[in-house]
Amino acid sequence: MSEYRDETMMLKTPFHSRVEAANELNEWDGWSGYTTPVAYTDVELEYFAIRNSTGVFDLSPMTKYRISGPDAEAYLNRLVTRDVSKIKIDRVGYVIWCDDEGQMMDDGTLFHLGKNDYRLCSYTRVMDWMSWAAMGFDVRIVDETSEVAALAVQGPTSCACLSAMGLTGLEELKPFGIKRFTFADTELMVSRTGFTGDLGYELWIEPQHAEALWDQLFAAGKHYMIKPIGSSALDLARIETGFLQAGVDFVPAQDTVRIGRSRSPFELGLSWLVDFEKPVFNGRKALLKESVEGSSYRLVFLDVEGNKPAANSFILVGPEQVGTVTSAAWCPTAKSNFAFAQVEAKYAEVGRELIAEIYYQRELHWTRLLAKCTVVAAAPFNPPRRRQTPAPMC
């Protein structure tokens, strides 16, 4: 008799035992093949942990690549659109990369860990593209997703929680800085980064120490109202602060099948990440051309009248449909009704009034609402503590 064994369909993160114990709602989702919580106890309260105290998010399934070798910096400079040489050691840069047509493949955070030693964290998997792009460079690219456990610790008391855990001097760490500590005889790397637009940190450690890290963090954070948070709360926070999500606000270029469904960094409002001073990088030629000739679309931020979220709305000018909403939420801290929309480029100037066609249901009764909305320059949530150093303690 032949013996046939297979792994379980979904993987568990290194924090799973703790996540499972805390997940009272038993609401699970999948993220890159891992079981992850949608919410633990209450989405609203989890969201407010991020904005009022500290929310902890298990980030382990995030795709992570280690890029090293003599040509690592040169290689990355070829891969991404911004100037990697400006990201110093122990600093993190927000980067994007494009295909040869200048279409956005994904965004991510690039950690400069040492000379010619980097970690790239991204939503999508990029091994294939990175391998193509590596031709002619002396680099080693390793997928270390399962070798690094990670927690996002975000919110106004996050620095206080981590300080109480013994990470002294953390308050001096500047945004996008990296600091290393010793934890259980191993290295605990802390970066002042996150996906919430708030004061916050991300913790990186070897998987075998994950549970101990979780336990100590939650013990130290008790008086600071620390709470685990699921993906729903995080999603609300990222919308409120204007962060794009691959697969939601744009389709990664490599995944598009239909003509015209990919977007360029200009179209996504990310031109500040494109550095034409660099002589070569993937997509440069096409982007240069677009910068002269203009773009077709533009992702805009909308302040929407009323309190009904404009999820999945059509954007209208008169009777004509000129765009669609990609993300939308009533923002509980900013107290505004906010949306991201892709609109034809000519309707994108700040101050422009558009109409969102909103459908909502109450007791099986659908209502169609034509809500006025205004193109605004920035997302509504952007507190000073996000940038302050030393970091505030509450």
Place this chain on the structure above:
Amino acid sequence: MDSRTCPWHALRFDTGGHVVKKYDAIVIGAGHNGLTNAAYLAKSGLDVLVVERNSYIGGATVSRELHKDWTYSNCSYVCSLLRPEISRDLELPRHGLQVVPYGGGITFMENGDQFGNFRDHERQYREIMRHSPRDANAYDRYSADVTKQTRLIRPFLLRTPPDPTSLKPRDLKELAMLARAFTEMGEEGLADTLKFWTMSVGDYLESFFETDVLKAHLAGSGIIGTALGVYSPGTAYVLLHHYMGDVDGTVGAWGFARGGMGAVSAALAKSLQAYGGEIVCAANVDQIMVRNGRATGVALKDGTEYHADIVVSNLDPKRTFLDIMAESDLPEDVVNKAKNFKIRGSSGKLNIALDGLPTFNGVHPDSTLMIGDMHFSDSLERLERAYDDWKAGAWSRDPYCDMLIPTLTDPTMAPPGKHMMTVFVQYAPPLINGREWTDEDRDAFGKTVIDQIGNYSPDFKDLILHAEVRTPRELEAEVGLTEGNIFQGELTFDQLLFNRPFPGYAQYRGPVKGMYMCGSGTHPGGGVMAAPGANAAREILMDLKRPNTVPGAYADD
């Protein structure tokens, strides 16, 4: 040139002979409604001054550090009624306001059991089930009924009540809207509604539930700030008044203002200042000055005068008409109506700094139930007896407490691991058997409350670092609320809508030209709502024929 006739109308002499500026509008009182009113007037481009008697702003919406490193919301303590339209429009979040919702709640029972009001509906169902399977199911019927009633009232919060005796097109239109809202409820619904508006909270709850502790837990909202008992007609409406707010669209939910309730007033003040408005503190108004039937400004007790053609009072109706206006400037009926205005004090409050989190009998120290409102009255009968004491001119020996620990939610109000407790107490009479409160009475009242909490928490008393005890005497003296009535006037049907503060004066206009009212004594009443202030601003701007700056209400469907 005589400066009294100088072409710059903004220049005037004050009594001391100094040149003072003439404002477009003066608001008396920097309560949250006065600040809201001033912000909307300033937003429309008017030159606005707010004069406040205390050395700090906020009135009953205030945060105070009365014990080092502890912030007390020492009057109002929880937030729900604040109109989201106003918050957004005046950009209060950008000016520092954050309202954080909470869940939970417990009523401790004399027999050692308890009712835990879980935030999760299914968990709450199981908890009620423990007391009564029928009530667990009836709770849904109750929720639907209360929601029906809130849906009726909410659209009127940001509208001026119509004058039912007026034939003006606007009044007729608003009356028609009111009538339509009622008729949409259907004949039976209308009957229910009329019953609801006049019945007692006790009778109302008894039409749904059989469990004493559940009824008692819910009934508290019907008597808070109210000189009535759970079986007094009209208290069902008071319950509704506490359910009609929302936090981010969750109707009936409550939250803490981060940094205490003073964060609401602070954000309003910043918004006002961003529109160019000014605030002067320690400015005790003696009188609204009136000449030829027109308001001309205010005179402070120290003799300073400020001039404006628009004068708005944030004070309660009694203070406004009987204290800072001359009887000779007023029609007789207004003086009489002000004298008869019902504003009986019935509440006290303790604010307590704690050295740690107290443990409560039968509750796990990490229980999320404690992140909500906690009570010790487990039956309607005990609540009614508490009211009997008030009627007899004494504070309740077994008082109803609405007790919360905001520091389980808000990390900014006490050092880490330490806590702040707010205890709202019903009932405390404005006078003790007809005589003034003494300090000894106040302390004995405080002891009554502390003992009651101590009965359910063995370590509570040992954790007390500081306690502020406020009786109606302190509320009146410090906040300026007549008799310490927290709503600036009772919320009974005869004093609501077009009857608030009194018939004929419910549209924010006073009896003197240029004089207005904007406090909780006007529609839609008390609570940290900002609606009276905003509604009054809309009327003032209408009279000045200026464009309206006050937002309308969100559609509530």
